Amino acid sequence: MSGIKLTGVSKSFGAVKVIHGVDIEIGQGEFAVFVGPSGCGKSTLLRMIAGLEETTGGEIRIDAEDVTHKEPSKRGVAMVFQSYALYPHLSVFDNMAFSLSIARRPKAEIEQKVKAAAEILRLSDYLDSKPSQLSGGQRQRVAIGRAIVREPRVFLFDEPLSNLDAELRVKMRMEIARLHRQIGATMVYVTHDQVEAMTLADRIVVLKAGVVQQTGAPLELYRNPDNMFVAGFIGSPGMNFLKARVVPGSGDRLTIELHDAPGVPFEIPARTGPAVGEEIFVGVRPEHITLGEREGGVGLDVTAEFIEELGGTGYLHALTVTGEEMTIECRGEERPQPKQAVRLTLAPEEMFAFEGSGERLR
Structure with missing residues (x-):
């Protein structure tokens, strides 16, 4: 060898x-x-x-x-x-x-x-x-x-x-x-x-x-x-990326709000980052998004476009208010219909933050 x-x-x-x-x-x-x-x-x-x-x-x-x-x-x-x-x-x-x-x-x-x-x-x-x-x-x-x-x-x-x-x-x-x-x-x-x-x-x-x-x-x-x-290449389906901006926060973690959910600040696990007001990207994998409202998460409204049906698991392809594409893993019997308005909850602790250049913020 x-x-x-x-x-x-x-x-x-x-x-x-x-x-x-x-x-x-x-x-x-x-x-x-x-x-x-x-x-x-x-x-x-x-x-x-x-x-x-x-x-x-x-x-x-x-x-x-x-x-x-x-x-x-x-x-x-x-x-x-x-x-x-x-x-x-x-x-x-x-x-x-x-x-x-x-x-x-x-x-x-x-x-x-x-x-x-x-x-x-x-x-x-x-x-x-x-x-x-x-x-x-x-x-x-x-x-x-x-x-x-x-x-x-x-x-x-x-x-x-x-x-x-x-x-x-x-x-x-x-x-x-x-x-x-x-x-x-x-x-x-x-x-x-x-x-x-x-x-x-x-x-x-x-x-x-x-x-x-x-x-x-x-x-x-x-x-x-x-x-x-x-982050986008490894994983199937790939990671979702959403535009966000840094907002004032009180802790030592990065406080941001999504372009698709303005006025709803939340913290993510990144301790260093750009200044308040700067634009970043947030990444979240399809399995870390749930359908409906969940306590402790970040709510987001999308429109269902297409369901990729795999039997026990399905993947919802949806569009945000600003036109960003998202993929959400669906389990059990929940399957939204095309053009249906859907409320999602994203888990902040499972999010990744990236600079505008694409480098990871840690």
């Missing part, structure tokens, strides 16, 4: 800088997920670790060895792509054995490694099949098996589930999580799907425009985001 350390890593395509001085340390045996919107640089960063993209600046170390300028084949990494990249004319066995055959490994060794990987991935019954005879999930398992037989120092996954349907993605997430527990290897996984990130990761690295916004355990990022981008 090997750890990965990136120090001041940057990447430019001509005059365009796409990765800006990234510093990341991934421990041995960790499952790290790079997550962010399309174009944020996560796949480019993964390809730099693999050696498929040259680094413009900085250093990449695997197991303390400087691999910044080494050939991909000499880094001890194996990459799994979203397109599977299987040879259609070869059997499952031959696809998984391909790299070992090219390296002229003994036949007995090849057979032992392929069969062991097939057992782990539950592919033993398909070794004589061609890729065209397999489902999408089985093909992706073959691609993973091809990586396993190489016994790499690090596994790299580039959005491996994006070509699968929703049900298969859920199953394959469980397969990959089980595989990590079973072999204990260092894995780096790229996705734009934050649900995948929350499900799989020991450590999440959130990227925006080539800059690391925050790293940490999934629930750490969920409960303690550093800025509005992380």
Whole structure:
């Protein structure tokens, strides 16, 4: 097993800088997920670790060895792509054995490694099949098996589930999580799907425009985001953001009022902040909003727009008086109708405060 350390890593395509001085340390045996919107640089960063993209600046170390300028084949990494990249004319066995055959490994060794990987991935019954005879999930398992037989120092996954349907993605997430527990290897996984990130990761690295916004355990990022981008990206549905202003208060906590509820000041858990009169944003997650009036909360009137029905839980999409969009988790039998006026209660102790720039006020 090997750890990965990136120090001041940057990447430019001509005059365009796409990765800006990234510093990341991934421990041995960790499952790290790079997550962010399309174009944020996560796949480019993964390809730099693999050696498929040259680094413009900085250093990449695997197991303390400087691999910044080494050939991909000499880094001890194996990459799994979203397109599977299987040879259609070869059997499952031959696809998984391909790299070992090219390296002229003994036949007995090849057979032992392929069969062991097939057992782990539950592919033993398909070794004589061609890729065209397999489902999408089985093909992706073959691609993973091809990586396993190489016994790499690090596994790299580039959005491996994006070509699968929703049900298969859920199953394959469980397969990959089980595989990590079973072999204990260092894995780096790229996705734009934050649900995948929350499900799989020991450590999440959130990227925006080539800059690391925050790293940490999934629930750490969920409960303690550093800025509005992380707060809005981590969590499904995302956090609600409402405009507010700082008003005079008597305590050592921040006293504010919402633009959508003027004249109703309340305190939130932030001890430092801008001066009275300055504009800020308040964030609150859908599960920390209740329908109806509740004692000790902040009341807010909205208009129901749409109900996203999931069975036991539903999500109300609504508009505030000033036109701000909100999502509210609905439990039990309560389901407002579209265009219905709804009274909400927000829990101040569960709110987050952000400067106008998006940085968290603590």
